[in-house]
Amino acid sequence: MSTDPVSTIRTVTVVGAGYMGGGIAQVLAMAGLPVRIADVSVEAADAALERILGEARASEDQGLVPAGSADAVASHLTAGQSIEEAVAEADFIEEAVFEVPDVKHEVLGRISAAARPEAIIGTNTSTIPVRVLAPAVSHPERFLTVHFSNPMPFIPGVELVAGDATTQGAIDAVKDLLARADCEGAQVADTPGMVLNRLQYALLKEATSVVEEGVATVDDVDTIVRTTFGFRLGFFGPFAIADQAGLDVYANCFSTFEEAYGERLATPQLLKDAAAEDRKGLKNGKGLVEDYDDETRAELIAYRNKAYARMRDVLREVGPAPRGTRRGQD
Numbered sequence: 007m008s009t010d011p012v013s014t015i016r017t018v019t020v021v022g023a024g025y026m027g028g029g030i031a032q033v034l035a036m037a038g039l040p041v042r043i044a045d046v047s048v049e050a051a052d053a054a055l056e057r058i059l060g061e062a063r064a065s066e067d068q069g070l071v072p073a074g075s076a077d078a079v080a081s082h083l084t085a086g087q088s089i090e091e092a093v094a095e096a097d098f099i100e101e102a103v104f105e106v107p108d109v110k111h112e113v114l115g116r117i118s119a120a121a122r123p124e125a126i127i128g129t130n131t132s133t134i135p136v137r138v139l140a141p142a143v144s145h146p147e148r149f150l151t152v153h154f155s156n157p158m159p160f161i162p163g164v165e166l167v168a169g170d171a172t173t174q175g176a177i178d179a180v181k182d183l184l185a186r187a188d189c190e191g192a193q194v195a196d197t198p199g200m201v202l203n204r205l206q207y208a209l210l211k212e213a214t215s216v217v218e219e220g221v222a223t224v225d226d227v228d229t230i231v232r233t234t235f236g237f238r239l240g241f242f243g244p245f246a247i248a249d250q251a252g253l254d255v256y257a258n259c260f261s262t263f264e265e266a267y268g269e270r271l272a273t274p275q276l277l278k279d280a281a282a283e284d285r286k287g288l289k290n291g292k293g294l295v296e297d298y299d300d301e302t303r304a305e306l307i308a309y310r311n312k313a314y315a316r317m318r319d320v321l322r323e324v325g326p327a328p329r330g331t332r333r334g335q336d
């Protein structure tokens with residue numbers, strides 16, 4: 007028999023209070039939700055609680071989170087005695103144990119057996135499809151991937167993936183929870199690696215090829231990424247960036263890529279269609295996925311310029327990242 011998942015999440019349990027689970031618990035407790043954590047043992051959960059409270063205090067002392075955040079975490083976060091005890095009353099349970107399907111199956115089975123049937127269960131898996139994990143859960147209509155990013159207290163984006171049975175109500179309840187915690191959820195299809203890691207790993211793969219081919223050193227790759235398109239990514243995604251550069255420019259560049267690298271970097275159909283419709287992006291107001299009237303265009307350019315100018319200020323203030331010892335030179 008199917009059960010409607012809760013429509014408003016008021017209490018949370020995080021199972022697996024390691025690096026990610028600890029950060030997730032911290033952020034949700036900071037947002038004022040009662041949060042319980044559970045781990046392999048009561049000792050592990052207690053130790054995680056101490057660690058999270060210390061991290062919350064340190065973040066506040068460094069001015070990285072609003073004043074009062076550490077107290078909010080201290081008053082909202084508790085450690086459970088066991089997975090079963092910790093999940094019994096929760097509206098939402100987030101599983102954040104090791105990225106090993108068998109371990110996740112076992113833990114999700116225990117969570118679903120002990121939780122209320124209407125409790126929503128999320129998995130923080132980075133790569134495992136929902137359809138692989140859903141069989142571990144009874145009432146799969148309340149199960150979905152809720153993939154937070156690292157370091158959780160500071161990165162707001164969350165990927166959501168519904169399984170075949172997941173109800174829209176469960177997705178909406180999680181989106182509402184995320185909004186209350188100042189996070190932003192985006193729903194994507196059930197594929198290995200989803201969107202974030204597929205794009206991020208594609209970048210690493212191409213960066214590795216560039217170095218292996220002797221095109222650039224690791225340092226030069228990093229410098230180019232940080233100082234050029236990486237600069238834009240805090241504000242815009244790839245489609246908006248293409249519109250701003252000019253779709254005709256992109257089409258010409260893809261021709262060169264296709265000639266050099268073949269199918270792997272061939273012109274995407276979306277861009278071919280745009281060229282056929284004389285879509286040039288911001289320059290003629292006809293973009294890849296949206297059109298821009300003159301007023302929006304002017305506002306967008308002003309926003310972009312302000313964003314990048316401020317980005318330079320932030321980088322000057324924060325300074326370069328500390329470096330380790332280069333391998334082979336120690």
Ligand SMILES: NC(=O)c1ccc[n+]([C@@H]2O[C@H](COP(=O)([O-])OP(=O)(O)OC[C@H]3O[C@@H](n4cnc5c(N)ncnc54)[C@H](O)[C@@H]3O)[C@@H](O)[C@H]2O)c1
Pocket residue numbers: 021022023024025026027044045046047050102103104105106109113130131132133153154155156
């Ligand atoms: N580290 C990242 O950058 C990152 C980013 C996004 C998503 N994730 C995903 O989050 C999940 C957790 O990753 P992490 O980096 O926090 O790992 P982690 O090793 O820091 O934490 C895992 C926690 O799960 C606990 N655990 C393991 N088996 C358990 C069990 N049977 N019962 C209860 N607790 C158990 C461990 O004791 C540990 O505290 C993984 O699925 C990972 O892919 C990680």
